[in-house]
Amino acid sequence: TVTQYLADWRPYPFQIAETRLEFDLAPRATRVRSQIDFRRKHAGDLVLDGAGLKTLALAIDGRPLDPQRAEAGRLVIPAAELPDAFTFSAEVEIDPEANTALEGLYLSGGMFCTQCEAEGFRHITWYPDRPDVMAPFRVTVRSDKPVLLSNGNPVSSAPGQAVWHDPWPKPAYLFALVAGDLVAISDSFTTMAGRAVALNVWVRPGDQDRAGYAMESLIRSMKWDEEAYGREYDLDVFNIVAVDDFNMGAMENKGLNIFNSKLVLASAETATDGDYERIEGVIGHEYFHNWTGNRITCRDWFQLCLKEGLTVFRDQQFTSDMRSAAVKRIHDVQTLRARQFREDAGPLAHPPRPDNYQEINNFYTATVYEKGAEVIGMLKRLVGDDGYRRALDLYFDRHDGQACTIEDWIKVFEDATGRDLTQFKRWYTDAGTPRLTLAENWRDGRLTLTFRQETAPTPGQPEKPPRVIPIALGLIGPNGDEVLPTTVLEMTEAEQSFRFDGLGARPVVSLLRGFSAPVTVAREIAADEQALLLAHDTDAYARWQAGHDLALDGLIARATGAEGGAAFSRAIGGLLDDAETGPAFAALCLALPGEEEIATTIAARGGIPDPDAIHARREALARDIARAHEPALARLYEVMQTPGPYRPDAEGAARRSLRLACLGLLSRLDDGTRAEALFGAASNMTERQGALECLIAAGRDEAALAGFAREFSGNRLVMDKWFMVQALRAAPERAVARARELAGRPDFDWMNPNRFRALIGGLTANHAAFHAADGSGYAFTVDWLMRLDPVNPQTTARMCSAFETWTRYDAGRQARARAALGRLAAMKGLSRNSAEMVTRILA
Ligand code: DPP
Numbered sequence: 001t002v003t004q005y006l007a008d009w010r011p012y013p014f015q016i017a018e019t020r021l022e023f024d025l026a027p028r029a030t031r032v033r034s035q036i037d038f039r040r041k042h043a044g045d046l047v048l049d050g051a052g053l054k055t056l057a058l059a060i061d062g063r064p065l066d067p068q069r070a071e072a073g074r075l076v077i078p079a080a081e082l083p084d085a086f087t088f089s090a091e092v093e094i095d096p097e098a099n100t101a102l103e104g105l106y107l108s109g110g111m112f113c114t115q116c117e118a119e120g121f122r123h124i125t126w127y128p129d130r131p132d133v134m135a136p137f138r139v140t141v142r143s144d145k146p147v148l149l150s151n152g153n154p155v156s157s158a159p160g161q162a163v164w165h166d167p168w169p170k171p172a173y174l175f176a177l178v179a180g181d182l183v184a185i186s187d188s189f190t191t192m193a194g195r196a197v198a199l200n201v202w203v204r205p206g207d208q209d210r211a212g213y214a215m216e217s218l219i220r221s222m223k224w225d226e227e228a229y230g231r232e233y234d235l236d237v238f239n240i241v242a243v244d245d246f247n248m249g250a251m252e253n254k255g256l257n258i259f260n261s262k263l264v265l266a267s268a269e270t271a272t273d274g275d276y277e278r279i280e281g282v283i284g285h286e287y288f289h290n291w292t293g294n295r296i297t298c299r300d301w302f303q304l305c306l307k308e309g310l311t312v313f314r315d316q317q318f319t320s321d322m323r324s325a326a327v328k329r330i331h332d333v334q335t336l337r338a339r340q341f342r343e344d345a346g347p348l349a350h351p352p353r354p355d356n357y358q359e360i361n362n363f364y365t366a367t368v369y370e371k372g373a374e375v376i377g378m379l380k381r382l383v384g385d386d387g388y389r390r391a392l393d394l395y396f397d398r399h400d401g402q403a404c405t406i407e408d409w410i411k412v413f414e415d416a417t418g419r420d421l422t423q424f425k426r427w428y429t430d431a432g433t434p435r436l437t438l439a440e441n442w443r444d445g446r447l448t449l450t451f452r453q454e455t456a457p458t459p460g461q462p463e464k465p466p467r468v469i470p471i472a473l474g475l476i477g478p479n480g481d482e483v484l485p486t487t488v489l490e491m492t493e494a495e496q497s498f499r500f501d502g503l504g505a506r507p508v509v510s511l512l513r514g515f516s517a518p519v520t521v522a523r524e525i526a527a528d529e530q531a532l533l534l535a536h537d538t539d540a541y542a543r544w545q546a547g548h549d550l551a552l553d554g555l556i557a558r559a560t561g562a563e564g565g566a567a568f569s570r571a572i573g574g575l576l577d578d579a580e581t582g583p584a585f586a587a588l589c590l591a592l593p594g595e596e597e598i599a600t601t602i603a604a605r606g607g608i609p610d611p612d613a614i615h616a617r618r619e620a621l622a623r624d625i626a627r628a629h630e631p632a633l634a635r636l637y638e639v640m641q642t643p644g645p646y647r648p649d650a651e652g653a654a655r656r657s658l659r660l661a662c663l664g665l666l667s668r669l670d671d672g673t674r675a676e677a678l679f680g681a682a683s684n685m686t687e688r689q690g691a692l693e694c695l696i697a698a699g700r701d702e703a704a705l706a707g708f709a710r711e712f713s714g715n716r717l718v719m720d721k722w723f724m725v726q727a728l729r730a731a732p733e734r735a736v737a738r739a740r741e742l743a744g745r746p747d748f749d750w751m752n753p754n755r756f757r758a759l760i761g762g763l764t765a766n767h768a769a770f771h772a773a774d775g776s777g778y779a780f781t782v783d784w785l786m787r788l789d790p791v792n793p794q795t796t797a798r799m800c801s802a803f804e805t806w807t808r809y810d811a812g813r814q815a816r817a818r819a820a821l822g823r824l825a826a827m828k829g830l831s832r833n834s835a836e837m838v839t840r841i842l843a
């Protein structure tokens with residue numbers, strides 16, 4: 001296994017004037033002919049990447065080379081054999097049907113499609129498969145499929161053949177090709193400069209009526225990027241294609257985005273509010289990549305967060321503008337904590353910009369994506385909205401058409417604002433989540449806040465110098481009035497004090513407003529002070545956080561044997577009284593912290609989490625809350641109905657989320673009676689799935705599951721939900737057996753990544769089931785990872801992260817997890833992807 005290092009990057013010796021490709025598509029034997037016009041820029045040999053290619057012919061300027069010169073993975077032509085400008089040509093044969101890894105050119109349901117990020121293009125032909133080598137592409141596709149697509153603008157199209165030209169230089173990872181029996185829903189967009197762009201969303205015949213929301217989302221994205229960033233689209237057409245077999249969510253190939261069908265297809269009957277929101281967000285994300293990723297790309301894969309962090313940040317802004325900014329922020333914080341903080345606290349911790357890797361596909365992580373976005377949020381807070389806008393304008397001006405680094409990114413902020421960001425850069429280079437401790441001192445109208453920051457060592461990084469932490473805070477007086485509006489403190493030292501004078505009475509600190517930095521907070525705060533913040537804080541995130549902390553403290557008190565949660569339950573009373581004015585917020589507050597989060601918090605406080613006790617006590621608190629507030633919950637459950645036809649907008653989604661939050665609590669009292677009624681009556685998938693989850697948790701699911709499967713057996717995406725909710729929501733003592741039974745069904749099409757993630761991923765997210773004391777959850781998961789690895793290493797490796805928390809549990813569980821991981825590690829022929837993951841997890 002070879003480790004790649006950031007420090008080893010060298011410029012490529014050549015630039016490419018044009019890349020010409022010709023495809024003769026056939027499932028078992030596709031011919032790819034390539035011609036690449038190289039021009040020398042620096043001294044050095046011509047090095048090309050290739051993987052799994054049957055090389056039939058190679059030539060330089062038409063002079064044949066021996067195809068045997070290609071070794072496994074590399075073709076090197078010494079500088080001495082090359083003029084300063086030359087055309088390299090190759091003819092290779094590849095087998096798309098055998099490509100179950102879904103990297104390169106493959107078949108999905110009879111459709112040819114591609115996935116080239118990060119290093120998939122080398123499975124198509126010989127090429128400098130690195131992001132800093134950019135070229136215009138001319139592509140000819142020959143096939144008997146009716147629809148033939150590639151990047152850029154169409155040049156010509158006739159039955160059996162289409163030619164495409166992409167004038168914008170791009171790296172090979174943005175190449176795409178699709179050939180299939182597809183139909184489009186079409187629309188158009190006129191850019192701010194008045195150019196008309198033809199828009200198509202391509203789906204399988206019969207799916208057109210579920211593609212409309214994707215199209216609307218695309219149009220909103222194009223408009224938003226013009227208004228918010230001044231970025232205009234730059235080709236005559238924009239195509240989106242939905243495919244069923246896809247390792248990721250979606251891919252931003254230039255002018256031809258390829259999407260996992262679950263992020264395109266939606267109707268009221270088949271998709272939830274959450275699905276709609278994700279579709280809008282991911283359509284936006286991939287579209288926004290056109291400028292942040294494609295026009296300006298990454299110099300090397302260590303810089304992945306340059307495009308991903310920024311594009312996530314932009315899609316978060318987009319969703320905030322389309323829906324509710326407060327709700328979006330709370331959702332994003334929840335995701336960050338659940339996925340990124342967890343990663344940062346374990347053996348897989350790495351900085352947003354890592355400096356080494358074995359398999360780049362293992363670094364499409366929450367740290368690169370979500371923390372990468374948080375870091376940009378902090379930058380924006382530090383330089384202000386105007387500074388941010390100037391820096392981004394400079395970034396687009398200075399770097400259009402280039403392959404860039406995090407250093408380039410930081411420099412535009414320094415040049416546009418005059419700030420020195422040397423210390424800030426640590427957020428990119430250092431792993432780990434800083435822990436911020438607050439000590440308060442109150443005396444004679446003066447409040448002194450002393451903060452300490454500390455970051456625990458992470459793999460390969462024992463020392464953690466202090467970082468710049470923007471701490472947004474406000475002060476709330478004892479009567480609930482805000483006595484200090486949001487103020488941003490800039491912490492730069494390991495320990496630092498800030499004073500606030502002239503205060504009449506001791507206020508409560510509303511800390512880390514808007515979640516101004518990705519840190520954990522440790523502070524002494526009384527339950528009644530948290531309740532005061534929950535009732536009166538002006539910052540929605542801080543209000544939610546106060547309630548959430550109250551619940552978490554109560555749950556942890558219970559999980560360690562004490563009574564807890566009474567203060568939270570009392571606070572819920574006030575919240576339910578005005579729930580109607582902010583239903584989405586009320587729903588978020590009603591949701592108890594998840595079992596995984598409780599376990600994380602116990603571990604962070606030095607304890608050993610007991611998954612069974614956590615589950616039991618969380619259930620008990622939910623029952624207590626339901627009992628204490630039954631009339632209010634029952635009333636809201638009725639009031640929050642959404643009459644009329646389903647609309648996937650934020651208002652309707654907010655009402656349904658509160659309704660389902662009430663139902664979840666009430667189901668603990670009525671054994672699922674209301675859920676059964678709702679399941680039978682609901683006309684939208686949001687309420688149907690919500691009701692089904694309650695029925696599964698209540699163990700009253702047989703009829704509902706059978707009816708659901710009958711109704712939706714022909715719809716893969718809906719059946720994925722059916723598999724997922726059973727694994728995820730089944731009571732822990734039943735879940736592993738249930739998952740095993742489901743895995744034996746003929747429709748458990750495990751080679752399909754969505755189906756595999758639905759069932760196996762669903763189980764790993766069922767905390768007490770996955771961490772069952774007898775090790776059955778670990779063993780079941782590893783059995784399936786071992787089965788998938790030879791077929792699809794990328795998806796297998798990503799799912800190994802289910803084990804990243806294994807060392808926080810008791811000795812018995814640790815031994816069972818280690819044994820399961822040991823079996824995987826010892827598997828003959830284990831992929832490089834999974835081998836890297838298991839080695840890091842066991843290190
Ligand atoms: N397709 C993935 C994304 O958009 C990787 N670029 O994030």
Ligand code: ZN
Pocket residue numbers: 285289307308311
């Ligand atoms: Zn992306």
